[in-house]
Each structure stands twice: as structure tokens, then as C-alpha cells.
Amino acid sequence: MKKAKIGVIGTGSISDIYLSSPNTFLNYDITGVADLNIKRAEEQAVKHHIPFAGTVSDLLAKDEIDLIVNLTIPGAHADVSIKALQAGKHVYSEKPLATTYSEGLRVIEKALQQGLQVGVAPDTFLGAGLQTCRYLLDKGVIGEPIGASAFMLGKGPESWHPNPEFFYKQGAGPLFDLGPYYLTALVSLLGPVKKAVSMNQITVPEREITSQPFAGKKIKVEVPTYVSSLLQFGNGVNATFMTSFDVWNTKLPKIEIYGTEGTLILPDPNGFDGPVYYMNQETTGWQEASLISTLSGNCRGIGLADMISGIEEGRPYLCSGKLGLHVLELMEKIIESSDTERFVELNTQCEKPKPLANPHKLYQHLA
Template sequence: MTAAGGNTRVGIIGTGVISGTYLDHLEVLPGVEVVAVADIDLERATEVASKRGNLRAMRSEDLLTDPDVDVVLNLTIPAAHAPVALAALEAGKHVYGEKPLAVRRTEAEPLLAAAAARGLRIGCAPDTVLGTGIQTARAALDRGDIGVPTAATASFVTPGHERWHPAPEFYYQDGGGPLLDMGPYYLTALVTLLGPVARVTARAGSAHAERTIHTGPRAGTTFGVDIPTHLTGVVEHTSGALSTVLMSFDIWASRMPRIEIYGTQGTLAVPDPNNFDGEVELWSPQAGEWRALDVAGGYAGAGRGVGLADMARAIRTGEPHRASGSLAFHVLDVMESLLEAAERDQPVQVLSTVERPAAVPLGASPDQA
């Protein structure tokens, strides 16, 4: 199921803001070719297609049955991730989606089962962990630069997405919140670096019962908050390392690091996992100061969609793909377990597990490595 030139043909469902970023990067990524776009609003899909020149706009149900589409790129809102992905799998299409894989584990489990039964692939963002930032940190850990990793911190804070997003309500409804919105970047990075998670504990709350939109035609409109907007948790990796996680929509500013990893022989400062690149710094007792590490792995110049290109190559070669449904499911399981731990006020065992995805070698291309 590939085009004559060997490219994997992609159809996008969901033409909101993030679709533009994906389209920009997929146009230059090897091994993939976007051939169609669809949306619940056909006019919006038509407008997006017209700006790209060679894309077909269609209804979602038509894209699912289109024989010229090999992979469905699911860019719908979080609440629609699972039903759209399941429909694509049932139509015989591979699926790659935005994070999270689903809003609930119970929605995600049928996706993995359907893909396995049909011999299809599921991939899921974030694929930022495949860039040079996280992969250089991975190489440093695998080299033993900080000895045995024993702990980590991961912190994302903001005063709220309503300050920049013209329609932010979904961030504050079921399936939203700082953990499900930004947690996938941080937890996927932690699993990539330190391995799977065995147990979690957490506390959560909300600073505001209502939020006010600050930008766009609905500026000044208020709306209610339905979910926790601040969470602090401890994540216990199967390796024994302990990661402290802070995710908040309630904090104006912070000087805490995005991610730091602490080992028996030093400390590693890891760049923002929402980006593909960034400087990795090492502090060791021998040097007694921070020093920047040379890039040692990852897809250079990567952008949104590199995980899809990596999956397309893996489909052609029969190899495992890195931004996998299994990894996304484990991260979802960890996030839901953190919310459960906060609600129950007790530790929660994480029942799923996953192997660390293969490292991305220095100089690799997504259509070759």
C-alpha cells in the first residue's frame, strides 16, 4: 500500500491549527506523501487543501475508504482521537495520531487490539523525543556519563492556554488539563530516557473555578473548569529511579528546569521535550561545572511528523517503529494512574509496560534508520 514512487500516502483527518505545522514538515520528510485532507467542516478542509495546491479535500468518511490513502494522520481533538483511530483501523488503514492516544485506557485498549488483529500499525505523538535534544541525552545516559540514574525532575508550568488560544475550553474539560496536554511530552521523554514506570503517587487541584479568554473574537468570555489544573506526582520507574513531575496551568513563571536527571556520577540537564533539539548539559564532579555536550543522536532538523515518517519506514521494512502505540498507551496509563493516585490519595500500580524504543543513531534519516 504505497504510491508508485515508494512513498507512504497519508490522509489527514482534522485541519485545525496543528495541521499546518504537520503539512509544512511532511512536505520535506522522506518516504511520506500527503494526498488528502478531511474535516468535520468540509469548507475548512477545502481551504487548507487549496493553499497546498496538490491535495484533495473530502469528508472524513470518504477519506477512510479512499484506496489512495495508506495511513490516516489523526489530528482531531482529544475526545475524538479514539473513535477516529478505530474507524481508520476498521477501514484497513494504519494510524498515526496526535497525543494523547485516547482520553482513557479503556478507549485505547481496543485500538491496540484492532491493530494487532489486522496487522496494522499505530503511531502516536509526541515524536519530539526522536530529535537531537532527547536523543543526545539518551546517548549520554547509555554511555554512563552520570553513572547510574537515580532520580529526575520534570516541570511544565503556564498561567493557562486561554491567554493565547481563541477557543481554549477543551483544555479544561475531560481529556484536557496540563497532564494530558503537556504530560505526554515529558513522560514520553522520561520513559525514553529512564525506562517504563511501575508505580505513581500524586496530588492535584485547581486554582480557579473559571477562566477568561484573552484573545480572538471571544476575548472576555468566561468558562468553567472541569478538571484539575495543577498536579504534582512521583513516578517510580522499574529501574528504581524516581521522577518528580510538576504539571500546571496555575503558575505565572518558574525557574525550575524542564527536565534534569540525577545520577551517581553527575547531573544531566535535558532540553524542553516540546522541542526537537536543544542543548544538553552535563555536570560532573570531575569538571565541577556545567558543560554542553556534542550532539550524539537523533534526527537532525526534525519537525512534527518525523514519527510518522519513522513509522512509514518501519512498515516498509517490517521493523518496530519508535513513536509506537504501545509507548503512547503506557504513557497514557501513567497519566491516568497519576490522576487516580491524586483522587484516591494513595499510590497506584501501573499495570502496563513497554520497552524503551530503539535509540536514533547520529546522522540517521527517518527513511533509513
């Protein structure tokens, strides 16, 4: 198998799992890293035995690199992805695709102009837990889906993240930072969303960092920290979606899907594992489903591996730019709905991703 040559831009905290991912997946090698902080890029290159570390322009100038993985902060996602596309590289971006729908659309249009491909995280819906949920839904274990609920409720990152200020700036907050995991999971299982309505608020306008090294620094909050939405999918399913950085604790489930013949409890969409539970008229109480694959633990990179395989085989890949753009527009519409106090229709559509097929072709431990 010919391995794709990958360059990574952005060597922050999430980069370690991506930089070590060639040990897990079969079809790519990482040959270079870049960051505004050159020293940090060099340290990561040494740590992960990567031959090149340097500036973004130097990395993009390397002809042998086929694809750029964009791990920059959300506010830089669109600009960095467009630069990579202009340099003739495919792009796989961390979520979100951009901080606004118009910027995300620019990325997709640039890729079309260049004849290149764009993929977008999260890829957690390809893990064993959510793929098992897809299998159970397709088998009709809970009948036809009629409704769903999703909750991501917590206290915010200022008590544990080393540099949490950007979480409260445009393009982040609980909706844009963690919402993509929940919304991508729902779209992957139920299809695209047709319209949304939401009521949002900034509960505490100024927060104080309590983690090191910036303990005591004040953060001006620019984005809603409590988001309460209703979503209507194209197939008629209605879903409640709530996300917040204002909640001390909760016992609510992460995601549930309700069907004509039962209920399905999904695992945390921020991970790849189970457990998965279901109940229908044939069960006695809740049943834990056996997971249908071994793609568990931290498998970030499976979406990238599937994208590379899809490009080689000329088939649709699952973490597509269209899926990422649809989720981005949905998040923007959730903000717009609250600001304008009305229902809003979405303009984008996307295909419901197919189940992940033949993971052994991509995954070292199944090879």
C-alpha cells in the first residue's frame, strides 16, 4: 500500500494523538509539522520522530506532501485550509470547518476550484459505539425514529485547561467547541437537519481562569454559554439539543433516540467507545449491545484514514466537507434563531454517511 504523505499545521494539545496516529492507521505517514511557535513544532517533531518542522509556508512548499491536517485554533481554520488548498494539498480540518458559514463555504468552494478534497472532524461517529448505534437503527431495533435528545452540560474549561480564553471567543463556546460531536453524531444517524429554533444566553459575562499558568486572568465572554435548541430533521424527527458551560453537574444522558418500538441510549459522542443500551417490547429492562467493531479508545485519525482511502478509491469518504459545512451552518442558525427570536431554515444538505465498511483496511490492529 502506498502511504499518503501528511503535513500537520498546529502542534497544540490535540496534536499528540494525531502525530502518533500513523502507529494505528495503515495508509499515511506524517512527514512534517508547522506552527507559529517554531520551537513547539520542533519539540513535537523530535518527540514523534517526524523529519521536518518549520513554518507554515515552508511546509506548504513541500511537493511531496499530499494532504494537510489543520489543527490550528478555530479562528484560523478557514484561512489555513484555504492556503493549503491554494498550495495544491487536500485538507482534513479539526472541527469546526470554520467559525462562520460564509468562511466554511469559501473553503468548500476553493476545494472545488482546485479539484481537491476537504474532510472535517469529528470522526468519533466512526467508532465502535456510534457505529453500533447505526447498526441497531438500521436493523429496526427501536422501530422508526421519532425523536431524540442530546445534552452536553458542564462547568467550562477555565478550571483545567492551560489556556482556556479562546473557548469564550467567537467560533468557540460550548456550541462550536463541543457541539460538533453531538450534532455530527445526530446527523450521521438521522440525516440532515431542516430547521432549528433556539434560546441562548451569556450567563456570566466575565470569567476568571483558575488553572495554571494564567490563574487570576479575567476572560470577557463573547459567545453564548447556555444554548437550548429544538431541531427538526429532514425525515421529520424532532430533537432537543442543549449545551452549556454553566452547569455544575447533571445526570442527564448524553444522547437518546426514541423510536416507534423502543429507545436507544448512545455513548458520549466525544469518544469512540460504548456503552450502548436499548429497550424495546422484546427486552426485559435495558439491554447492553455488543459493540460491532474494535475501534475504541482514542481512534482520532480514522476519519483521515478513510478520507485518504476514499480519494484513492474514488468513493465518498465519511467525514466529508459537506457534512462539516452542514453542521457549521446548523450551529450558526442556532445562534441566528436566538438573536432573531424565530425558526430558521437551513440552506445546506448532506448525505447521511454510510456505515464504516472494512475498517481492517485502515486499522493496524485489525490488519
